[in-house]
Amino acid sequence: MVDNQACLSRSEQNIIDLNKWQQITDLIAELFGSASGTIVQLRENEFNVVVASQNKDNFLSRNDTWSWDIHSFCRKIIETKQQLTVEHAEMDACWKQSPLVAEGQIRSYCGLPIFWPCGELFGTLCIIDTKETEHSPALIKLLEQFCRLITADLKMLRDYQEIRDLALTDELTGIHNRRGLSFLGEQRIKEARRAKQTIGIVYLDIDHLKRINDRHGHQIGDQCIITLANVLTVNGRESDIIARMGGDEFIIMTSFSDEYDYDHHLEKLSLRILDCYKTAVSEYDTDEITSISYGHRTFNYASMTFLEEMIEETDQLMYRNKNSKR
Template identity: 40%
Template sequence: MLTPDQWVLDESEGSVPLAKWQKTIDVMARVFNAPAGFIVQYAPEGFQVVISSGQASNPYDAGVTVPQDTNLFCKKVVEQQELLYVPDASTDPYWNTNPEVSDDGFCSYLGLPVKWPTGEPFGTICVMDFNATNYQKDYVDLVSELRDLIEADLKILSRYQMISNLAMTDELTGLYNRRGFYSVAQQYIALAKRSKLSLGLLYMDMDGLKRVNDV
């Protein structure tokens, strides 16, 4: 099950709608006529680009991870949990140590926080430009609407995982039931075949449980 301390790019079941998110960010970047747009995830290890707009001008690919202590625009958004719009970073000394500004040449940033269904910070959705900008309210509203779509997808994913977990585990013990065992076993068998590894199965038969089960 996907949790806030896990990178969504490491999720192996393919339930995260990455292709949909990619289209969303590509459209956002085109509407803004911006060289880069992103969905960035926050985790204890730092900040990871989940989705990166597809222009050749974009210096960051999906999967790039930046340490948590780096002075980033997205870090500020996660810390404050509110909109951050920097029309021209060159006029604010605070951003001089931001590698996006000092190394990559970005000048403008517009980003909003994205949250997990639990309310914990997921990360950000943002658009960046090498030139100073003057975005009006309609542009901010557009990013806000796109952010809401991402959060809605995370809620759907969370509910799906909850229902799936209920269907495959025993309510009392939390252990896999028959359906869960076969589902997980099939995944491991497929992985073993691809990796040419051996699998082993250990099982135990415990006596005297009828009295416990009948309680």
């Protein structure tokens, strides 16, 4: 799913062409003869300028922000979910005391709400001016059309994200599948090299899953897989990449910035996962269900190879652990 709180102006998404949004705001400023045409996003109780018209007298720029707590025109639109038109701000009882008017340059404003396709508010499309302005009905209709174009772009972004999530998610457990691990893992390696971080990988395998399926049924086997996925999610960090490689094999991929004993941390994490898993499946009352094999490795940013090679090295350590039980 699309994160509605992610800052669109700073995101690395390439689905929405923000250059097209830039052209919209430039055209708005030109048609209205206004100081600023602006598309604003509301996120985390803060308004963020996604794009602003590039005319010389515009006092707003991309990534400018202001707090929700400020008595602002954009906030009024979000609260009412309706168009707001203020033609003479200094003469308007509601706005003449606003810091944006009393202490700032704004003298007129016209804005409309922008919605995500699900109906949630994205933000506003605004015309802001440093002079009193009368906004004609024809130009307001044009703004409404621009809002529909922006919403269509947001729908395209959401549709793409939902399709990608389906392709990268394991159907049984809801965590990432092997494709998801490959997509996110390669990005994580690039980030770690750039930030000079260390990456840790834990590879886990449910022992005797075929025997569990044969003796207790596939429903119990599937429940063991789901249980381990849940245990990994609970015990992993929010930033960790957790994936089911297929069958009974799972991976946690994590990164470290601080200097400390990474291998000791991964060993403690692995043992905690084993303990939590054993507790979770103890109701099935058979020892063979509670057994997991694991292996872990750390990779310094300077010695990282391709993701598949790093996984293969960790997989071998897991099999060494598995073979030691035989």
